[in-house]
Amino acid sequence: MADELEFRISSGLKNIIGKDLITDDFIAVFELVKNSYDAHADKVSITFEDDKIIILDTGKGMSLQDIKEKWLFVAYSAKRDGEEDEEFEDLNSDYREKIKAKRYYAGAKGIGRFSCDRLGLSLVLTTKKIGENSIEQLKIDWGKFEEDSKEEFVNIKVDHDTLDKYPLLKIENGTVLEIMGLQTPWPRQKLQNLKYSLEKLINPFGSLDKKNNDPFSIDITCKREEKADLKEEFLRDRINGRIENFIFETLNVKTTQIKTIIKKDWITTILIDRGTPIYEIREQNKKYSLLEDVIFHLFFLNTSAKNNFSRQMGLQPVNFGSVFLFKNGFRVYPFGNSGDDSLGIDQRHQQKFKGRLGSRDLLGRIELFTDNSPQFKEVSSRDGGLVETEGYSQLIASFYDKCLKRLERYVVDVQWAYSIDSNLREDKESDDISVISKSVGGRYLLGDIIKKLADNKDVEILSYNKDLVNIINEKLDNIPPEVFRDLTKIADKTNDQDFKDQISQAEKKYNTLLKEKEDALRRAIEEEELRIKAQEDARKAEEARKIEEDRRKKADEARKLAEIEAKEKELQRREEEIKRKEAEQRAAEAQKAKVTAETSLKYEKDKNTYLNATRKTLSDDAEELIHSIKVSAIGIDASLEALIRKIASGLKDDAVLLEEISHIKFIVEKVMKLSKLITKSNFKADQENKKVNVVEFVSEYITTYSFAYQDKIKIEFKSTSEFITRLSLLDLSIVIDNLISNSVKANADQILIEAIVKGSQLILSFSDNGKGVAEDFVNNPNLLFQLGSKTDVEGSGIGLYSVKRKMGEMYGDVRFAGNGKQLKGATFNLIFN
Known part of the structure; x- marks a missing residue:
């Protein structure tokens, strides 16, 4: 026979249903307040001390038996089982009626009590049950449950005492929670945010059918913040005092609002615009069988309403929240939070922005009442909304179809109909409906909305604003004819015979006016036809006169024909002249093409001549080093010239002369090193790749080297970045030397080097104010970098070829950017990766 086994429960369960499940301090406080509400308390006070939170309520309290069988019974909920208040049937009538009036409970999971673990390390629970004299007290150290996860949950003991009195519990009945060893600090800003959140915990909007409107208040006390409270301009920013929300009474008359009430059999919708009723309709509840007690209440915030909100609340509406969800009078998170889009309103708005x-644009709430139906349960984390069930889907669908879309239809099709009537633009700044009421276009569009409701056979129009819909008292010539048909449908749907008679009389007047207009138009047409006939007769007479005149002018035609022939000959001569010029132009273009071809041939010949003269004995690297030695020699010569001029001028400053000589020695050492490299069989091995800050090296190199050209050229270097990579400093020196040498040969007296870092690349922009690159190379820049191609008569054609090759060996590139890009001369870009 098989054995029967049983579950064991680790003490680690405390964390799972405590601080690991309830991860937000505010949610933890909310859960404890909801427990007080479900205990039929009419008041909850929350006191913050240095390392303690005290929550006291005036609820029914608990006996020792309640503590054992309910509070200490993990995950058990008498509210869910329907046994929470059965024992109070015999109490006094006032309290019995109070319990009876509260049809719904805010919580029903049996784990809200573990919010205490989220807030502090230990808990003292003191409670006195209604009708009893003894006071029961529990002392819980949550740390005991964390000492050994192998210890079973039920074996962790909780201290209990029965007291005659307790200083913090001086009321007839109720419960006080003392949470000590706080897990996190509570500075002023956090206390303010808690107060702002508690403002929205219990439905602050009020309820259309007054459900759960029994008295319930929340007070916060924190003595250390009393002085700071006195400095606050707005009452809601003060920590101490009662939690209140006072803005929505003002919004009720300052903005457009819609209310939708869903019952088991009927759905009623009321639309009000800034205190003026627009319509009230009713329809059968055919699609939402799981919704039996739901209220939607939405406010559209135009510019005026938003400004009014900010003035009274001290914050913008977007920071207050949007559409909140309340279940049994208590808020469900995160619906309504600023930035939250659990309802998908913003996602839908982006698909059709206008x-x-x-x-x-919205402020309001969804209010749901349910006897803890499984269709509308909150997720266990308490801040994740409702479980997505069929009932939840019906709730969201009905919110869109019966509330939000109807509000949008009024706002978009009437208030925002600027193309129909430009005066409607002023409506967004108005506190009343006067702009729409004075706009024929706005009233016509409003009538169209009522007419569409009348067309729906499932909708019963209980009332509508006839004064706004009725535009037949306006100038009839401004009214489209379909208005009478639309208004008749509305009158038929509402069985309003008087209105129907008014429409009929107005339509007769309209038809009479229309007939008068048609008669006037017909007369105007007849007069126009007579005028046209008179013009036609005059035209025929004029044609007869012209025929006679033509007969008299035939003699002149022969003379004119001769003139035409002469003009044709002149035209032929001009055409031949044009053809001759075109032939000359084609010949000139052919000559230009020939010159271009000869130029290309010349550069190719120079290139081949150089290659034939050099490639027989020297490698590419040797050629580049010899060219670099030549450039360095030019630098030595320039420095010696400068030194001679200073000595000749009578300069006796030894420090200056020594500095000049040291610069010359620097270049000489460089030339000697290059010469040694040429004599080695594999001098490539001496070109070590090092980790180099390229920008810093170039800056220092230019500073050290530029003295050689200080009388001929000024070198300026700009950079605000750094760029580190691995390369040969010798190769980089050769590249810089060649570019400076080319600028000197181009008669430049100024060089600008600018370092620009773009992502993983460094671009060294090298510009001068010389004569620039010849036009032939500008049109074909690839020739610049070929061996043997010379950009000036003094050059050998190796300089830019070496630059291209060395940049390639350093995994970079060089490109000709053009003439006149930075300075008036040529600009080359060195690209390092």
């Missing part, structure tokens, strides 16, 4: 409202 035709739909976003969360920034």
Whole structure:
């Protein structure tokens, strides 16, 4: 026979249903407040001390038996089982009626009590049950549950005492929670945020059918913040005092609002615009069988309403929140939080920006009442909203179809109909409906909305604003004819015979006016036809006169024909002249093409001549080093010239002369090193790749080297970045020497080097104010970098070829950027990766 086994529960369960499940301090406080509400308390006070939070309520309290069988019974909920208040049937009538009036409970999972673990290290629970004299007290050290996870949950003991009195519990009945060893600090800003959140915990909007409107207040006390409270301009920013929300009474008359009430059998919708009723309709609840007690209440915030909100609340509406969800009078998170889009309002708004409202335009709530139906349960984390069930899907679908879309239809099709009536633009700044009421276009569009409701056979129009819909008292010539048909449908749907008679009389007047207009138009047409006939007769007479005149002018035609022939000959001569010029132009273009071809041939010949003269004995590297030695020699010569001029001028400053000589010695040493490299069989091995800050090296190199050309050229270097890579400093020196040498040969007296870092690349822009690159190379820049191609008569054609090759060996590149890019001469870009 098989054995029967049983579960064991680790003490680690405390963390799972405590601080690991409830990860937010505010949610933890909310859960404890909801427990007080479900205990039929009419008041909860929350006191913050240095390392303690005290939560006291005036609820029914608990006996020792309640503590054992309910509070210490993990995950058990008498509210869910329907046994929470059965024992109070025999109490006094006032309290019995109070319990009976509260049909719904805020919580029903049986784990909210573990919010205490989230807030502090230990808990003292003191409670006195209604109708009893003894006071029961529990002392819980949550740390005991964390000492050994192998210890079973039920074996961790909780201290209990029965007291005659307790200083913090001086009321007839209730419960006080003392949470000590706080897990996190509570500075002023956090206390303010808690107060702002508690403002929205219990439905602050009020309820259309007054459900759960029994008295319930929350007070916060923190003595250390009393002085700071006195400096706050707005009452809601003060920590101490009662939690209140006072803005929505003002919004009720300052903005457009819609209310939708869903019952088991009927759905009622009421639209009000700034205190003026627009319509009230009713329809059967055919699609939402799981919704039996739901209220939607939305406010559209135009510019005026947003400004009014900010003035009274001290913050913008977008920072207050948007559409909140309340279940049984208590808020469900995160619906309504600033930036939250659990309802998908903003996502939908982005798909049709001008035709739909976003969360920034809305303020309101969804209010759901349920006997803890499995269709509308909150997720266990308490801040993750409702479980996505079929009931939840019906709730969201009905919110869109029966509330939000109807509000959008009014706002977009009437208030935002600027193309129909430009005066409607002023409506967003108005606190009343006067702009729409004075706009024929706005009233016509409003009537169209009512007409569409009348067309829906499932909708019953209980009332509508006839004064706004009725535009037949306006100038009839401004009214389209379909208005009478639309208004008749509305009158038929509402069985309003008087309105129907008014429409009929107005339509007769309209038809009479229309007939008068048609008669006037017909007369105007007849007069126009007579005028046209008179013009036609005059035209025929004029034609007869012209025929006679033509007969008299035939003699002149022969003379004119001769003139035409002469003009044709002149035209032929001019055409031949044009053809001759075109032939000359084609010949000139052919000559130009020939010169271009001869130029290309010349450069190719120079290149081949150089190659034939050098490639027989020297490698590419040797050629580049010899060229670098030549450039360095030019630098030595220039420095010696400068030194001679200073000595000749009578300069006796030894420090200056020594500095000049040291510069010359620097270049000489460089030439000697290059010469030694040429004599080695494999001098490539001496070109070590080192980790180099390229920008810093170039800056220092230019500073050290530029003295050689200080009388001929000025070198300026700009950079605000750094760039580190591995390369040969010798190769980089050769590249810089060749570019400076080319600038000197181009008669430049100024060089600008600018370092620019773009992502993983460094671009050294090298510009001068010389004569620039010849036009032939500008049109074909690839020739610049070929061996043997010379950009000036003094050059050998190796300089730019060496630069191209050395940059390639350093995994970089060089490109001709053009003439006149920075300075008036040529610009080359050195690219390092």
